[in-house]
Amino acid sequence: MMEFKGSREAFVAALVEIAEKDPRVVFISADSLKAARATTFADRFPDRYFEAGLAEQNAVAIAAGLAACGLKPYVITYGGFITMRACEQVRTFCAYPELDVTFAGLNGGLIGGEREGVTHQSIEDVGIMRTIPGITVFEPADAAETYALAKAAAGIRGPVYFRLGSGREPDVFPAGIDVEVGKLRKVMDYGADVALISTGFVLDRVIGAAEILKKEGIGAVVASVHAVKPLDADGIVGLLSSCKAAVTVEDHNVVGGLGSAVAELAADRCPTRIARLGIQDRFPESGPASELADKYGLSAASIADAARKLVAAKPA
Amino acid sequence: MDIDTGRIADFARRIRKDIVEMVYLAKDGHPGPALSITDIVATLYDSVLRIDPGNPRWDGRDRLILSKGHSCTAVYSALARKGYFSPSILPELRALGSILQGHPVMDKTPGIDMTSGSLGNGLSIGVGMALASAYTKKGFDVFVITGDGELQEGIVWEGALSAAKYRLGRLIVFVDRNGWQSGSTCDEVGGRCPILPRFEAFGWHCQEIDGHDIRAIASAVEAARKETGRPSAIIADTVKGKGVPFMENDNSWHKRVPTKEQYEEAMSVLSERAT
Incomplete structure (x- = not known):
């Protein structure tokens, strides 16, 4: 049974497995490769890892362009930067055209953002995303659920926002737990x-x-x-x-x-x-x-x- | 490139008449900035883009992103005249239930490759498409038409850096340098900063052309396509309102509806002269 040190690691483990099966899956970083714990993805799929630089709007717009050509991009960086700095790119160029772009926002909340302070603590991300039509918003409860949900949700059409943590979120569920997508x-x-x-x-x-x-x-x-x-x-x-x-x-x-x-x-x-x-x-x-x-x-x-x-x- | 400049000029004149008529009938729209890109749009759709109007979603087609989406009447006309949909739909611009939205929407209008209109975003999205072209080995080219005013948006330069970093030779960006934006001249609104040196500094292949010279437009694309290791910027000097004398370089026509008399005068002029 796979065990993870937090939701970031769990999400990327799922992403690597999804990418193994689906060559359309690509990953876009905004200088967030290490923060996302995604070096495993970059090592495994070097031609499917795109580094947009420290430029979240650019990262999301690039994802939109990739998705408009039939690929399935994942953008992982700090939640506040996806949902605030790149909010318009998420809304107008991913959600409005109903493109299959998955976002994972790191440092959700205080438990996720903790010592970094307000700049890096996403406390509005879910609210911002929730107002955009057609987007799916997930807040898994721990690493095990993050892994299960990321895998189970890979077929969802249109944009999806996952709220992840810092890696220090407590484990609640046993490793290997299943999830019924969308159900409490x-x-x-x-x-x-x-x-x-x-x-x-x-x-x-x-x-x-x-x-x-x-x-x-x-x-x-x-x-x-x-x-x-x-x-x-x-x-x-x-x-x-x-x-x-x-x-x-x-x-x-x-x-x-x-x-x-x-x-x-x-x-x-x-x-x-x-x-x-x-x-x-x-x-x-x-x-x-x-x-x-x-x-x-x-x-x-x-x-x-x-x-x-x-x-x-x-x-x- | 072997092109028929007479045919393209006729096509451009047809597009210009459509632009004026669409804005006149819709009683809304942006004639000036559509007229400035018309010769570029006509040349691309006549002789440059590898497309199939009968199969708008062909995955190997060249892509075009109209980053300056408010100029969409020019592209709507070109698409209709190329057979993507009936020209009889053109008067439905901006109407309730129309496939011709106020700014381009990729799933509503056949032939529109990307939703656009919020300025500055087209170049970065084009980077994503050019990366897709390389990764999928489909080998399509990605064209972006951007205004000069929208180069004030910061994301343009985020994308420009990525395009150079990834050596995106299939990304070709036309800058419609008509010198104006909504409020006034670009220099007055945003500040003076020459465009070509900026793109050059980012590592792009750069050309400056007369954006109303059909042969120059085609030649510039040909040169850009030969640059396989870096993205290309084609900085096209244009006239806002080009082809309708009373609209030329009068920025009030950025967004304005002609009166009946002005409409008739414009259609008369466009029927007479080659542009």
């Missing part, structure tokens, strides 16, 4: 008091919160959502309708990410009391991943607090 995964089921809906590398913290709540007699369901767009609408509505309240948890600004997506869905189909946890619309700072996430409200204790308050405030 119920990780724990301690009752129907509250649904804890998690995306990305905070899943271990959400599981920790469910354990705290359980000891207090509050039963939580923990669901891990790897597809923020398109959302598993039926799966989420099922959770919302079966629980008294819901808490969304993400290592992202609470504007635009999973919390927004779930709240939008709830407004449409299943009005529910929802607490949206994540970075509360402010800029974070440098710091070690775990302590940083704790400070910005993503500790298991903070998640449990929010859930407890929500459940208590709920009219009987």
